[in-house]
Amino acid sequence: MKKRVIRSLTMIFLLFVMTACVASTPTDEENNTEISEAYDNKVKKYMERAELTDVEKDILRLVGIKGETKIYNFYADENLDSIDVNFYVFENGKWGIQSESRNIKVTDAEGRICLAKTNFDNVFTVTIQTESDGESSAVYVPQYDKTDEKSIYISNTPHADSINYGNETVLQIVAIGDNDRELPIIERNNFYETEPLGEYDDTVAVTVRFNEKTKEVYILNKYRYI
Known part of the structure; x- marks a missing residue:
């Protein structure tokens, strides 16, 4: 009888330990939240930087984006047939993410198509001829x-x-x-x-x-x- 009670108590204890271990293991949702928060912190650091550069303003004009805006990324396809601009726009008292895509050819002052690769995988920038100085300038990803x-x-x-x-x-x-x-x-x-x-x-x-x-x-x- 005593052995049966001890065995039952042992099983209950083991079940409790297993349940506690499962509960302490981070879920996919918790992991994704942690990754998302880390990314948001990176973006936040960028948002705290100085005003847009002249080149960034030129690229915004190029794709037809207006209003109070802060760029945080550029993407160009392999053939440079289009450029995607991811940016923040200030609406309803807060910054929100938006994006635009335009089918354009981007060239430098000599008419050459330019492709810019950053230190980050799958992130590209472009070189354009600016309106301000008539010379080609590099548009950079701020991270x-x-x-x-x-x-x-x-x-x-x-x-x-x-x-x-x-x-x-x-x-x-x-x-x-x-x-x-x-x-x-x-x-x-x-x-x-x-x-x-x-x-x-x-x-x-x-x-x-x-x-x-x-x-x-x-x-x-x-x-x-x-």
């Missing part, structure tokens, strides 16, 4: 990676340019060489370059942001002319 300047690698860009944003300078680095070669950026006369230089082949560019005060460098995007 950039903070990187030590010594570890930045790029390859193949046709020219250099710099744009001042207060204490920050956005540099489009110069390099000529094989498309797949990684070239370390070095500093010469307070300007970032790459070496060694090779024969002109294809052109790939990286845009970085350099903070003059903190000496921090951020990779904004990497794109290739096709």
Whole structure:
């Protein structure tokens, strides 16, 4: 009799432990919520940044988006027949996600179709001819990676340019060489370059942001002319 009672109590205890373990295991819904919150935090950080750049305003005009808007991503298909712009729009006292798609060809100042690849998988930006200066400029995805300047690698860009944003300078680095070669950026006369230089082949560019005060460098995007 005593053994039967002990066995029953043991079974009840084991059942309780198993139930507690199952209850403590995160569900798919809880995991998805955690992932969603992490993504929202990334977007929130972007939303707290400065006003739209002139290039971002140009791309908004290009796809016909009006009103109080903040872009947080661009997508282009493989053939660049269309561009999708994901953005926030301010309505009813809060920011909400919207998106637009336009069937357009995007080219640079020389008429070449440009495709921009960022550090994030399946995220693309485009290079367009801006209305303000008549020159091609890189439209960047704002979720950039903070990187030590010594570890930045790029390859193949046709020219250099710099744009001042207060204490920050956005540099489009110069390099000529094989498309797949990684070239370390070095500093010469307070300007970032790459070496060694090779024969002109294809052109790939990286845009970085350099903070003059903190000496921090951020990779904004990497794109290739096709």
